[in-house]
Amino acid sequence: MLLLGMVGVIWSLAALPSFWRVMPARELSTRILLDDRFKPGGLSRVLAPMEQQPAPFFVPHELARAEALIRLRLAEEAIERASSEDADREVVLTLKSVRSSLSLDPTDSFLWLMLYSVETTRNGFDRNNVSYLDRSYALAPREAWIALRRNKLALAIFPELSEPVQAKVTSEFAGMVDGDFIDDAALNLKTGGWLHRDRLLASLEQVNVIQRKALAKRLVGDGLKVRVPGVETDERLWR
Template sequence: MRQIIAENLPSARRQCGAKTMRELLLLQLAIADESIRSSNLKQADTDIEAVASSSRALLLCAPSEGLGWLGSYWAAIRQEGFGPRTSAFLGLSYQLAPHEAWLQLIRAPLALRVYRALPPELKTNAVEDFADIFKARLFPSAAAFYQAAAAGARADLLDRTCAAPEADRRLFQRYVTDKGLQLRHPCYQNDERPAYLKD
């Protein structure tokens, strides 16, 4: 993937090809995410800076590109932690791409991890990302978001599912319990009997 980026990024920047730059930024995010999980901290720092650089380049060509602002948030939160600057990047991603499912799948877990630190508007946006994914019946992703969410976010997420059909809530609950979690919420029945007593 690094070779694909190296071969294509210079021309995409010269031509201001937003579509190509968006695709290359997604590759760069995947590379950086993988290097963060490895033990090579020097490579991780290099890859995080590459995400920041690619995001800036995309935004120079397409300032309304929600992925560019999300990439800036992703890199900045790793370089400097959560603060007003990183919050502003996340806010612009929400403002410019509020309901793009492919972007929500990347953004929601990032926002939900820092839920307590978010200002009220961004908390609402993060919960809305989750609600959109739930309504789209992408229950494995919704369950993963719930699992990754800060404890203080979980009740707010479940509140948004109460009006969903019972079949959808049961299916979501099964994905969550398969991850070893229980749903303690008025909209969900919690059957904690031993497995051998369940039908």
């Protein structure tokens, strides 16, 4: 009993710093996923002490996920600045952080998506990386906040996906329209989904007619002549 008690005390002392860091890490992750803006250099300042502190005895996956999400944002910002040297360095560090987080929590659908995205950004399309996208759909096929990033990436390689995954991508597109993400759905249809527009539009049969009309109006406004199921595209619709 004494030995077990001593083990419990030692474990608590080793793990406690990690637990105290989980709450702000979780809050930070939420802010990044909500696409909050940070002051210039703010995320780098947050990341610095995380890298300098020695690895704790017990590392909750929230900490690893927070670091991966910070790395993702920094890589995106470096790419936006068109700084190839900074972008290359950040992408390499991002891949390492994302893989580390997934090793602790392999059920993270968003990070599987980001692993596919970052690998594709770094090396171009590779058929071997499609399994990361497949894993993302298998874990969370109907997550609206993930769909806003995932659907356009999946439509860009639609023919490379298996039939079951294609069905999930199509259903995801319909879910975006039903969820009133009209601008995002229209953009996806006009770009990567254009070659597959008949199948995507057919998937809207069960979508609320208000959202179907909104999508039809948006597409007509963009000069596209398509048939949205159950929507009459005469001039009265646009008045």
